[in-house]
Amino acid sequence: MAAKKVTIKPVAKTTDAAVKPAVLKTEETKAEAVKTEAPAAAVKEEAKKEEVKKAAPAKKAEEKKAEPAKKAEEKKAAPAKKTAPAKKAEVKAEVHVQFADKSYSQEDLVKIAKDVWKYDLKQKAGDLVSVELYVKPEESKAYYVMNKEVKGYFNI
Numbered sequence: 001m002a003a004k005k006v007t008i009k010p011v012a013k014t015t016d017a018a019v020k021p022a023v024l025k026t027e028e029t030k031a032e033a034v035k036t037e038a039p040a041a042a043v044k045e046e047a048k049k050e051e052v053k054k055a056a057p058a059k060k061a062e063e064k065k066a067e068p069a070k071k072a073e074e075k076k077a078a079p080a081k082k083t084a085p086a087k088k089a090e091v092k093a094e095v096h097v098q099f100a101d102k103s104y105s106q107e108d109l110v111k112i113a114k115d116v117w118k119y120d121l122k123q124k125a126g127d128l129v130s131v132e133l134y135v136k137p138e139e140s141k142a143y144y145v146m147n148k149e150v151k152g153y154f155n156i
Contacts, residue, residue, distance in 0.1 A: 099137035113144050
């Protein structure tokens with residue numbers, strides 16, 4: 001939002017010397033009056049300062065109104081920064097176990113383990129938190145540890 005330009009006309013300062021009657025003025029009072037009158041440049045500077053002072057409260061009020069919105073935006077943006085640290089591109093890994101004319105991918109083995117949890121062990125699918133699989137192709141078995149407690153195996 002652009003601030004309005006306000007022009008302030010300089011007003012001549014009155015001094016005690018200017019208020020005294022002309023008869024009582026001496027050379028000293030005239031010299032003092034000349035010294036106390038501000039030059040044109042100083043008057044312009046004062047006008048600018050006053051303009052800035054008048055504009056400053058308006059800007060502060062706008063900043064105060066904008067602060068809660070900025071803080072809310074920063075709070076929303078902050079977690080995004082934390083969750084996405086600068087990392088190198090992740091390497092996609094795919095695991096396949098091949099033996100005796102059979103082939104199982106990692107996803108296939110995890111799916112079988114979930115089915116064992118659900119149908120053989122009669123547990124809820126939502127209760128399964130972690131699955132560790134150990135494949136032994138020479139035995140045609142996959143050993144599992146589910147939720148760091150339940151141990152067993154299934155044939156592949």
